Amino acid sequence: MFSNVYSAAILGIDGVIVSVEADINDGLPCFDMVGTLAPEVREAKERVRTALKNSGFYLQPKKITVNLSPADIRKSGSGFDLAIACAVLTGYGFLLPEQLSETVVIGELGLDGSVRPVNGMLSIADCARERGFKKMIVPAANAKEASVIDGIDVYGVVHLSHIVGLLAGIDNMEPVKVNLNEFMEDDIFPYDFAEIHGQTAVKRACEVAAAGMHNILFIGPPGSGKSMAAKRLPGILPKLTFDERIKITKIHSISGLLKENEALVRNRPFRAPHHTISSTGLVGGGRFPKPGEISIASGGVLFLDELTEFERSTLEVLRQPLEDGYVTVSRLHGAYVFPADTMLVAAMNACPCGYFPDRKRCHCSEKAVSRYLSHISRPLLDRIDICIETETVSLISQNNSINEESSSDIRKRVELTRKLQLERYCGEDYKFNSHIKAKDIEKYCALGKKEKEFMQKVFETMQLSMRAYHRILRVSRTIADLAGEEKITTRHLSEAVCYRGFEEKYWS
Ligand SMILES: [Zn+2]
Structure with a gap:
């Protein structure tokens, strides 16, 4: 008998519906699987056969053929196990075809029939809803994540044997409901700017960077608090919106970084890959393209400590994604786009x-x-808006009696500035000052006569490139926004010029 059950695969960061067809026939007993499968999907037949036996289903020895379609997508991962088991059970008559007609089934099987969690559930649920499916049967540990998507009933199961009871209506199981408000609150961030004493200039640079989403570089001797400041940056970025949480959760789930029983990520990402990382690890790729660190850090911070220790070629691949805000990975079967x-x-x-x-x-x-500094190429430096020197913390500046401003206070100002930018760029395809297109610089960073003269002088004395000149204007836009001023003045411009000064000092 022939049967068909729906499951799903992950392509890039999106889910794709896959049909799992099973044909049970008289003939020499065997279990064949076809449909452009990765090795771990081929191995599913052993897991499924043993899991069915250990779950108490007696299957007569027959010729079983399983096909996963469409055939032009290469299927990887262990998420098809449960759907294959259901297709076989339907073929043998343990389940009725109509019981699974509008349902997507996902999950990995253990040999004892237990159902184990898989990656990328949020993307799969999103795709299932879009394709008009009404129900999903997923591992219990993934159920909360899948139920974030409205308009589809999600059932979480822990064992293969539950499915028969659930579909026959014997087990009275309710679809999982998740209270999203519970996941909309941020976890308490472990690092606070109040713990850094002194370092006013560094803190100010961090605030400007966070407010306009500017890339920032800290230069300074060992022990001058470079990583200390970097680690505190996510704590002053604005609170995540629901849409941002969905986007970030999808990538984290696909990368296997979402905790079990979590529906959405709680905080903005902070990724600090080791300097031995490969280019693929950093920007994504591989035979089955997976997001790299730059995509996993999307919406948050990608921290590269000891920048000069990274392979030069590894750093160079960052250039395009930093400019475009996304990564394109081309493969024989098509291109995958990951956010960056x-x-x-x-x-x-x-x-x-x-x-x-x-x-x-x-x-x-x-x-x-100079050999040491030349490890960082000019084009990469060109993508960094703010460069700030850190100094060894002296005992005097560690005066504990001064009350330092907390991250939550700085965050309030950053949030106000971000709101301003969202309103200003509502008709554009960018959201932050750092992303203003070169053609729009005149429009959004207009200068008065005095300011133009000031910049003319700077342009000549610092021998700026056009790119660097625009970068100064974008940063001064953020500084003006932080001050709540519409007009960019020489005060804003000179602060922005300072953030480029160190580049001249070290690299010229
Ligand atoms: Zn030295």
């Missing part, structure tokens, strides 16, 4: 020993310093 809407935060020493330009402590030769 992240804030790049980098930290580095200025020389091999770390103490340059403090000549009392640094004995590196001029040549060694």
